[in-house]
Amino acid sequence: MSETTKFLLSEDQMPKDWYNIAADLPVPPPAPLHPATQQPIGPADLAPLFPMALIEQEVSTERRIEIPEPVREVLRLWRPSPLIRARRLEKALGTPAKIYFKYEGVSPAGSHKPNSAVPQAWYNGQAGVKKLATETGAGQWGSSLAFAGSLFGLDITIYQVRVSYDQKPYRRALMETYGARCVASPSNETQSGRAVLAQNPNHLGSLGIAISEAVEVAALNEDTKYALGSVLNHVLLHQTIIGEEAMLQLEMAGDDPDVVIGCTGGGSNFAGIAFPFIGMQLRGGASVKQRRIIAVEPAACPSLTRGKYAYDFGDTAHLTPLVKMHTLGSTFTPAGFHAGGLRYHGMAPLVSHVKELGLIEARAYHQTACFEAGVMFARAEGIVPAPEANHAVRCAIDEALRCKAEDRAKTILFNLSGHGHFDMAAYQNYLSGGLVDQDYDEGELAMALSGLPNVG
């Protein structure tokens, strides 16, 4: 008798709608504000950037939002993604805990990002939009939007953080293979970019700057809209398909997690796995199992654990609305650690909100500990996780070891948000002993926080 390793759903079992946590929150999240008026923004303020269907999702309080069939048709290229029981890792750890992971690395771009790139591209296409501008750090989001754009015939321009553009040419090649145009940011193509270059022609760039460039292009060009890979409500909404599938798969496995874990940068993959479980708790109250939900972030960019919960800008040039979130300040520049997807000064407002409500825990790890966990995972389960996902792996292993120490057979679920095949230089760095644990600079953090906008 063989024990099942992978819990697979048929295409028919793929969720037909997304789960919107806004429907179940006991307190609504603070509204985004217009930076000039400091008044709540309305749909019209967002219309230059997004098509109306996505704006409606951004503000919706409907619990379930239908996934359009043309979007489902594309998602079926790789979804439902597998839920895998990490039996070999359990044995290697000698833990009584059961460890499950949801594996999002099976997508064409190798991460969870296409879950939102595909609907964003489709809704824009439906609205007659021909061009999308976006930013990317390590390139996971950029390659996902490039992929989605190729399917729906959209022109995609991607402002890629200069340091990644130079250091990770293979991610760029992936974007170009899908037909997208990649521009090193800061660039000469925008006023935001030129302003930065005027001060420092060799600026390495940042996500905040790249966002400014993409937003500016969308705001100034009638035929161009903007797409963001995390942070916004509608992006988190699209990612809930991860947790919705995981629930069905855990049911197949006859199991129910005690702990749910995801890594957090902007917050989308974490929300994807966590929000459906949080929603179940919110709706069921004391009658349902109370789970621990853990968001894991890099110690060098610790917005949830060290940031201030305050109104801040999402970008450097201050072109975005003000949103209330855990932030390190929009001028904070994280150290150049390897998990590029987690190098963002802020946090998704919805993730920050559930943190404030006490619905989730947050934890920060240094990168050496994360790579150690990633290598242990690879040698047990075969899959080499992306540096971002290693944060979740580290936490899952620590929880499993705690179960061992306490002799408690808990069930742990984590999201393995992507594979590390594009990140082998980082592993090389770790294996050669060259990896350094970076911390944020207390003085720089204090300075960045002191520059927060003065809002109510």
Add this chain to the structure above:
Amino acid sequence: MSETTKFLLSEDQMPKDWYNIAADLPVPPPAPLHPATQQPIGPADLAPLFPMALIEQEVSTERRIEIPEPVREVLRLWRPSPLIRARRLEKALGTPAKIYFKYEGVSPAGSHKPNSAVPQAWYNGQAGVKKLATETGAGQWGSSLAFAGSLFGLDITIYQVRVSYDQKPYRRALMETYGARCVASPSNETQSGRAVLAQNPNHLGSLGIAISEAVEVAALNEDTKYALGSVLNHVLLHQTIIGEEAMLQLEMAGDDPDVVIGCTGGGSNFAGIAFPFIGMQLRGGASVKQRRIIAVEPAACPSLTRGKYAYDFGDTAHLTPLVKMHTLGSTFTPAGFHAGGLRYHGMAPLVSHVKELGLIEARAYHQTACFEAGVMFARAEGIVPAPEANHAVRCAIDEALRCKAEDRAKTILFNLSGHGHFDMAAYQNYLSGGLVDQDYDEGELAMALSGLPNVG
């Protein structure tokens, strides 16, 4: 009503045995010969290199050979692999043909190679072997054996062709992440390597040289055996799980292929998809559907289409037995095109044999045409194929376009042997217009063929 995209098997439906084409061949393939005596070799001659269980598989004529449960347990980490209907590609081509592909890129190493690496590592472990030596070109086989070694606690040493070792550090990082040791070949660790370096200290290496180094280490060290990633009968046997699964999945789809396509270097992924179908034809005779089975190779290394069917060595230093195969001569050095996994002077004896029996067709393509097909495939289906797999994609597209021209709705099946995430430099080269179609040199080929051993 949505149309199914992926045809998935449950873990229980994964084949429990491998298919051995030797049981169904009308004529047995010519025996391997001992280079000194030119007499057929026996199991004892192979014993220094392989454990007895694999030697038995090498010479077996049993039709079905059971897959040991511990091997199945590991294969279940990613198998059964999906069979996918390329509906978007069909639409993009405007063809009446149906195109299915078996996707082997879902394995931890990203290709079909672990299908044989896992059983090879397991059988060696069962025989008490502690160390394995092997060679790798681009790194697909090396990373697969490194992965398998990590699961069964074997020390793995990989002689990686120098030019790949230098140009593809990320594949090396993957091997090291799994705990293997990687050595640039030619190396100073072996007599074969030192002999080459003495003539040319900057030699770029070749698969033939790397095989010599690994075989030498295994032959001289009691505790070390040798593992090969293609060519040998037992390797092809292990890959038949691809075709066996595909047959079950096509049955689910209610379809039956008219054309079956695989790319060929050493021949293992091609045999994996093709042999089960050839076996069905051999057993059923005229009563079963006669399919076209097409092996696709690089025009710059065209063993099946331009080589001589003759006895030759598998390596440069002539340490291997003589096998009858389509060969370009063991001193032939293929041009440095991107499909490194197809840069081998010979061909699997069993693939050569079925070619001689008229059971398969062979076709050669230049690399630019293959990358053009790969980019078209990526933009339609999302998956970026490995440069090797692009040869199969090109052929499938050409067959589909022929169906369009002739208005015939044929069913095409091809094996997508691996993803291209480690090969984005090659795509970059193609996209930038820098890719050159290389041909073999007629003079060099004639010279290499003139050096073939003089065997009855």
